[in-house]
Amino acid sequence: MAAASFTAAKFLAPVAARSGGDKAPSFPAAAAASMRPLRRRPAPRLSSVLAVSSDVLAGNKAAPAAAAHPAVTREEALELYEDMVLGRNFEDMCAQMYYRGKMFGFVHLYNGQEAVSTGFIKLLNQPDCVVSTYRDHVHALSKGVPARSVMAELFGKATGCCRGQGGSMHMFSEPHNLLGGFAFIGEGIPVATGAAFAAKYRHEVLKQSGPDGLDVTLAFFGDGTCNNGQFFECLNMAQLWKLPIVFVVENNLWAIGMSHLRATSDPEIWKKGPAFGMPGVHVDGMDVLKVREVAKEAIDRARRGEGPTLVECETYRFRGHSLADPDELRRPDEKSHYAARDPITSLKKYIIEQNLASEAELKSIEKKIDDVVEEAVEFADASPLPPRSQLLENVFADPKGFGIGPDGKYRCEDPKFTQGTAQV
């Protein structure tokens, strides 16, 4: 379709330039050797495959020469900086608290990926929706959920955003339109597609239009998810009905211990967009300003009713998959390559070089965030655990769903019911 190809061309040109146009970068032997030597299966021989357009795998050590960054105001730059520092400090505090026995279970930290969350979510309005995965703490913070609510949720306290019932992998906030937090990969994408459908429905059927256009939904998920059926089914439906959604792939190259290249026949995820008729874009996910530029266009497209965009953000998680992951498979030089592209350090450097703010101002933001995170821990520590009576309260929105007991009364009419068991 003409419209789609016009915008696709705008997005695709910089990507083609990066990977040298038609010349396919060959898969270097060094990357194949990233497989642990003890592994029984030999490393895959991918001789003429088009590898992910990642600097590490294309053999380029240096980050791409700084393309002219789009102009950003001082206020915007400081907002972005503060949000990324909040994400980073919060996650570092989570690691500490986990090892001190304050939070439990599976905890997946976002260190290194802050540019994606900040770059996208700070462009949203309150009615716009965010759907995430189990790596959702920072998406929650960027969308405006208070750090204390997230920390209390992680501590399993009654003051958590989900009353302690969700935990690390299930962050929800109705006032902030954060629709989860999902443990199974891919299962949030249909929910996001539904939220986008509801936005279109509100506009076309209920005639409730916002002043800016359609409410937009962002679906965040990783490289592993892009091999899952729900991803493809939703790309199809979103484009079919031109839903106001942006599919944001946080390609950090690893799904626990499964390298993206070992799992994916064609590793260039952005290409899967045009296969469904929507623009597919690849962006340097370690650079918040580049992410933001791409995000702006994708979000505006959705708002105007032009439909979905698939954005592949090349990013990296500095820590293991979760706090339980020993992270032994990733090569040290891969890790140090991305550490050198730390999005927070890069933005700080940019802000200072462009004279948008002084070192001292940035330090004061860092101090402010330190206080916010400390306060969040104190709040979570001091908060009460959920009482036993909370167990059954939210099983049903309408507690008549617990049914009618032998005495003819609805069980929920009995005030002692929540102190009983959940067996009906």
Place this chain on the structure above:
Amino acid sequence: MFEALREAMIEEMTLDPTVCMIGEDVGDYGGSYKVSKGLAEMFGDLRVLDTPIAENSFTGMGVGAAMKGLRPVVEGMNMGFLLLAYNQISNNCGMLHYTSGGQFKIPIVIRGPGGVGRQLGAEHSQRLESYFQSIPGLQMVACSTPYNAKGLLKAAIRSENPVVVFEHVLLYNLKEKIPDEEYICCLEEAEMVRPGSQVTILTYSRMRYHVMQAAKTLVNKGYDPEVIDIRSLKPFDLHTIGKSIKKTHRVLVVEECMRTGGIGASLRSAIIDNFWDDLDAPPTCLSSQDVPTPYAATLEDATVVQPAQIVAAVEQICQ
């Protein structure tokens, strides 16, 4: 019955503009069983949404839409297809209200025909009520007459909880005169079909008709069975069931689920827990064989419970 369901859809969609339908062939085709015939013309393509074949994703889409204020009715063309949507039905429909700490409601209805039909083969003859019954946060009802089909579907649409409405492939052509005035059936209540004094027979969906056929024979033989259509598969209406058992002291469950892990298994368990002292005989259950439904007519007939078996079981219990 399909017209009763259709009337329910039209009435609810007219009353509440957030009610919409999502499913395969519900729009242009009017629904595989004609439940949504003409609805797309009345309400438009977005409110009666023809989906691609992607059950898991369009069910999840229904969940997301419900979280954002719509009241979707998701149709499984055959209930069996909803096995593909199990991820969304279990993890999201059932659980999100709870894991979000009560922040998001999921007022979704999932409906469709299931049960053993006429030689439809194993995969089109499934009884998903037994697979879904463990999912916390879900309500399940089974309709069996045009009257309760309309009433239950309306109630399910109005409920704030996620409700699965089980219809049966062989019951769509049932005819019955139903009231012109608006009515709703209670989602949590069972239905007294034939009051009696000697034995309680609990059943639902198509087996209700096999039970009533057996009841005719039993009455001729001098028995007095009380037949209750439990309708609410989750939660059970223990009041109606208990009142009956306290009167008759004998209970027989007749279901179309397979023996293992069926609704009957849970029902017997609940009866033992609550009414043990009122029983004069062990609670008995007649279920389908634990067999993939065969195509051949003779074998298919042997898979499900037939009236003759019901008669024999009642005679046995009442000895």
